[in-house]
Amino acid sequence: MTEARDIPLMFGEDSPLLDFVSNSDLVLWINKMEGPPPYKNIQQNDFSYRKHKKQKEEDIAICNCKYEANDPDSACGERCLNVLTSTECTPGYCPCGDYCKNQRFQKCDYAKSKLFKTEGRGWGLLADENIKAGQFIIEYCGEVISWKEARRRSQTYENQGVKDAFIISLNAHESIDATKKGSLARFINHSCQPNCETRKWTVLGELRVGIFAKQDIPAGTELAYDYNFEWYGGAKVRCLCGAACCSGFLGAKSRGFQEDTYLWEDDDARYSVDDIPLYDSEEDEPATNLPKNSHSSKHESNTEVKHDYSMTSGDGSASEHYSQSTALAVEQLGSIKMEGIAVNEASIEVNEEKKLYLQDTSQMFAHKNAMISRIRSNTPCRNYHIAPSPKPKKRSARYRTRRPKRLAQKQVDAKLVVQLLGSKEAQEEVFTNEGKKKQATSQLESLYNEIRPAIEEHERDSQDSVSTSVAEKWIEASCFKLKAEFDLHLSIIKHVACSTRRAGNRATPEGMENEHGMKYLTDQ
Numbered sequence: 001m002t003e004a005r006d007i008p009l010m011f012g013e014d015s016p017l018l019d020f021v022s023n024s025d026l027v028l029w030i031n032k033m034e035g036p037p038p039y040k041n042i043q044q045n046d047f048s049y050r051k052h053k054k055q056k057e058e059d060i061a062i063c064n065c066k067y068e069a070n071d072p073d074s075a076c077g078e079r080c081l082n083v084l085t086s087t088e089c090t091p092g093y094c095p096c097g098d099y100c101k102n103q104r105f106q107k108c109d110y111a112k113s114k115l116f117k118t119e120g121r122g123w124g125l126l127a128d129e130n131i132k133a134g135q136f137i138i139e140y141c142g143e144v145i146s147w148k149e150a151r152r153r154s155q156t157y158e159n160q161g162v163k164d165a166f167i168i169s170l171n172a173h174e175s176i177d178a179t180k181k182g183s184l185a186r187f188i189n190h191s192c193q194p195n196c197e198t199r200k201w202t203v204l205g206e207l208r209v210g211i212f213a214k215q216d217i218p219a220g221t222e223l224a225y226d227y228n229f230e231w232y233g234g235a236k237v238r239c240l241c242g243a244a245c246c247s248g249f250l251g252a253k254s255r256g257f258q259e260d261t262y263l264w265e266d267d268d269a270r271y272s273v274d275d276i277p278l279y280d281s282e283e284d285e286p287a288t289n290l291p292k293n294s295h296s297s298k299h300e301s302n303t304e305v306k307h308d309y310s311m312t313s314g315d316g317s318a319s320e321h322y323s324q325s326t327a328l329a330v331e332q333l334g335s336i337k338m339e340g341i342a343v344n345e346a347s348i349e350v351n352e353e354k355k356l357y358l359q360d361t362s363q364m365f366a367h368k369n370a371m372i373s374r375i376r377s378n379t380p381c382r383n384y385h386i387a388p389s390p391k392p393k394k395r396s397a398r399y400r401t402r403r404p405k406r407l408a409q410k411q412v413d414a415k416l417v418v419q420l421l422g423s424k425e426a427q428e429e430v431f432t433n434e435g436k437k438k439q440a441t442s443q444l445e446s447l448y449n450e451i452r453p454a455i456e457e458h459e460r461d462s463q464d465s466v467s468t469s470v471a472e473k474w475i476e477a478s479c480f481k482l483k484a485e486f487d488l489h490l491s492i493i494k495h496v497a498c499s500t501r502r503a504g505n506r507a508t509p510e511g512m513e514n515e516h517g518m519k520y521l522t523d524q
């Protein structure tokens with residue numbers, strides 16, 4: 001067996017860890033050395049999931065560069081048509097032949113880098129030589145899988161307790177999973193102020209992801225890129241990049257950042273839910289009369305951020321406060337005095353209905369506000385706003401790695417509700433509000449269909465956030481829908497709580513249709 005101390009902690013083309021997954025000695029060595037968890041080192045994407053596309057001859061892009069010995073840039077340098085369109089030249093077709101410099105992915109023309117152990121962020125990658133701005137550093141290799149498969153795997157990994165996420169988006173339909181197979185690029189951590197960026201190149205007909213230097217990077221510097229549009233982690237991970245403009249969480253702006261993500265709960269500061277600042281300005285805080293908490297309302301500096309995350313006590317934290325406020329609101333509404341309501345079986349129905357409504361409302365608001373928070377966080381250098389959903393409960397050690405079941409969002413059944421209402425005015429108000437809510441919902445849905453290609457295009461092809469106008473449109477429509485929902489639920493609560501008669505006593509506007517074309521209920 002190879003002696004552990006003889007193996008350098010550097011992984012290059014001749015890395016001793018190449019294919020180590022099938023080499024039990026090396027796996028043992030890694031475990032003994034407390035190195036990164038085993039993975040298979042690959043230098044080209046793995047196409048086990050689907051076949052590699054076959055490039056048709058007519059699709060091969062041939063540049064018109066001509067190699068001239070006295071001009072090094074002549075052989076597919078910056079002016080090469082293929083370089084300009086982020087396409088690598090195809091060997092055998094490039095007029096510069098062996099001199100072609102535009103085959104960096106194919107030739108694994110990587111910058112030197114090496115692994116190191118970070119503080120609090122697991123393993124990371126360092127530049128092991130001076131790197132120039134714009135230089136290709138390394139390809140992000142892994143298994144090319146569909147989005148659906150990525151979702152499935154991401155869930156499986158979480159269930160298995162794999163906390164480091166290695167899935168990035170490749171295009172609108174596919175992702176690259178470097179969890180089990182990947183290059184050293186899988187160790188590059190996220191930074192909100194990165195020195196690298198991802199760029200997509202077409203190589204022999206397939207899209208590939210490269211890590212490129214955004215600036216000159218001196219040897220010994222940690223390499224980092226912004227995960228925002230690449231992130232596919234399920235769990236929310238507290239960002240410890242330390243940048244002044246830190247957005248708070250990894251991939252807070254990504255498409256893969258799911259609304260029902262949760263926080264890991266253990267001793268790792270990155271996954272701690274305690275003491276998480278919810279709002280970065282006082283205006284953002286909900287109008288509650290709860291005591292203000294200093295952690296919640298101030299944008300925190302890097303050092304403060306690190307300090308705060310290490311705290312494990314949640315007492316007085318903003319997240320605690322908010323969850324209390326939600327619980328308090330529900331409790332108050334649930335305990336509305338039912339004065340005047342005839343005490344018969346109907347009161348049980350009323351209570352049941354109110355419970356249903358209350359559960360609905362808190363869920364819906366948490367869910368919708370999460371959406372808004374995500375869009376708002378598109379502005380750079382801003383703390384990610386967590387939805388004002390109740391703070392996740394601490395899971396027991398036994399269930400630590402399991403994901404909580406997603407609660408199905410129940411809808412208020414307006415017909416059922418009006419059966420509980422006493423007056424036709426009440427029924428009318430509920431129906432009118434329901435109509436408005438439906439209208440707002442369909443408006444939002446059609447807006448989403450309209451802007452989806454723009455969102456995907458932005459996410460796929462650039463690191464820019466979705467344009468402000470699109471985001472604003474979306475926010476406006478979301479707010480409109482929220483308001484419509486709120487009005488509907490408020491009218492239900494108001495009328496159910498204040499109703500003095502049973503449904504049977506009410507006057508029904510028989511056969512009447514309201515402005516939304518909905519029929520009022522008639523007594524059956």
Ligand SMILES: C[S@@+](CC[C@H](N)C(=O)[O-])C[C@H]1O[C@@H](n2cnc3c(N)ncnc32)[C@H](O)[C@@H]1O
Pocket residue numbers: 036120121122123124163164165166186187188189190191233237238239240241250270
């Ligand atoms: C692609 S991996 C990077 C390599 C990883 N550090 C490791 O040890 O394998 C992404 C994971 O690294 C961690 N990570 C990366 N950047 C981070 C950051 N800025 N703050 C906290 N954790 C980070 C998170 O656990 C994330 O899921």
